[in-house]
Amino acid sequence: METTHEATASLRNMRGSARKARLLLDMIRGKNVNEAKNMLQFSTKRMAKDIYKLLNSAIANVNQATGKHDTSHFIVEKCWADNGRIQKMHMPRAQGRATLIRKRSCHVTIGISGSGNK
Numbered sequence: 001m002e003t004t005h006e007a008t009a010s011l012r013n014m015r016g017s018a019r020k021a022r023l024l025l026d027m028i029r030g031k032n033v034n035e036a037k038n039m040l041q042f043s044t045k046r047m048a049k050d051i052y053k054l055l056n057s058a059i060a061n062v063n064q065a066t067g068k069h070d071t072s073h074f075i076v077e078k079c080w081a082d083n084g085r086i087q088k089m090h091m092p093r094a095q096g097r098a099t100l101i102r103k104r105s106c107h108v109t110i111g112i113s114g115s116g117n118k
Contacts, residue, residue, distance in 0.1 A: 074114035
């Protein structure tokens with residue numbers, strides 16, 4: 001009998017927009033965990049480091065649940081990024097005006113799954 005194991009990890013209020021995080025998440029969705037780690041490790045995007053840590057956290061969660069340390073058969077099943085809170089600040093401009101600065105954040109969730117027989 002084949003059993004499938006699933007685990008998720010989420011990161012809340014990560015600095016950066018959800019749109020930019022989705023570029024990286026679309027790149028690793030459906031990939032093997034080891035392949036996804038390599039893609040994130042050698043990516044030039046700033047958020048890749050945080051998403052790499054989050055993927056390692058999801059791998060640790062599934063290792064804790066299964067008791068096995070061989071993660072080569074797990075795949076990134078689902079991953080998404082939602083908008084987080086926005087810090088709003090004002091920057092002084094010429095002639096007494098002010099411009100609104102929006103510092104965006106996002107909530108990222110990664111779910112991995114795989115069979116327990118391998």
